[in-house]
Amino acid sequence: MGDSNLEQTYMFAVEALEKKKIGILHFMESATLPEGLKPLAPEARKRFSGLLVLNVGYDQKSAEQALQTGLADAITFGTLFISNPDLPQRFGLDAPLATSDTSTYYSGSEEGYIDYPPLA
Ligand SMILES: Cc1cc2nc3c(=O)[nH]c(=O)nc-3n(C[C@H](O)[C@H](O)[C@H](O)COP(=O)(O)O)c2cc1C
Numbered sequence: 001m002g003d004s005n006l007e008q009t010y011m012f013a014v015e016a017l018e019k020k021k022i023g024i025l026h027f028m029e030s031a032t033l034p035e036g037l038k039p040l041a042p043e044a045r046k047r048f049s050g051l052l053v054l055n056v057g058y059d060q061k062s063a064e065q066a067l068q069t070g071l072a073d074a075i076t077f078g079t080l081f082i083s084n085p086d087l088p089q090r091f092g093l094d095a096p097l098a099t100s101d102t103s104t105y106y107s108g109s110e111e112g113y114i115d116y117p118p119l120a
Contacts, residue, residue: 006040007038007040007043010040010043010044011040011044011047014027014043014044014047014048015047016046017048018047018049018050019051020087021084023050023051024050024051024052024053025048025050025051025052025053026053026054026055026076027040027041027044027052027053027055027056028054028056029054029056030043030057031037031054031056031057031058031059031062031063031066032055032057032062041054041071041072042071045070045071045072051073052071052072052073053072053073053074053075053076054066054071054074054075054076055075055076055078056070056078057079058075058077059080060091063075063077066111078095079100080097080100082100082112082113082116083097083099083100083101083110083116084096084098084116085114085118086118086119087118089118089119090119093119095119096114100112100116
């Protein structure tokens with residue numbers, strides 16, 4: 001979403017959802033913002049009393065940190081789950097993660113979606 005005043009626009013939406021008593025807000029913002037860009041997830045956290053789910057670019061370490069600091073109630077994973085069908089087990093075992101092949105994204109076939117092997 002593009003906007004000349006991102007924070008004002010996003011927080012207006014967050015406050016509107018809060019007023020509607022929405023239970024879960026999935027807020028997409030990169031875990032690694034470029035230097036100088038203000039993260040908006042903490043602002044969303046202050047304004048939203050339901051469950052806050054964050055996503056985009058998280059790994060195990062940054063996800064655990066977001067949970068431990070109370071920034072988020074849950075973190076979701078997209079690309080890591082594509083190439084690691086057993087992602088929770090790998091996190092638990094501190095096992096290596098497979099890298100997903102972006103050339104197979106949105107291909108319309110099963111290739112690159114269901115053919116990554118689980119840990120032996
Ligand atoms: C190949 C691919 C397909 C995706 N398909 C969907 C989808 O169908 N619905 C959806 O809400 N998000 C979809 N996403 C977005 C992910 O759910 C997630 O928001 C995004 O990948 C950012 O999280 P990540 O940094 O952990 O990958 C897709 C992402 C990728 C890479």
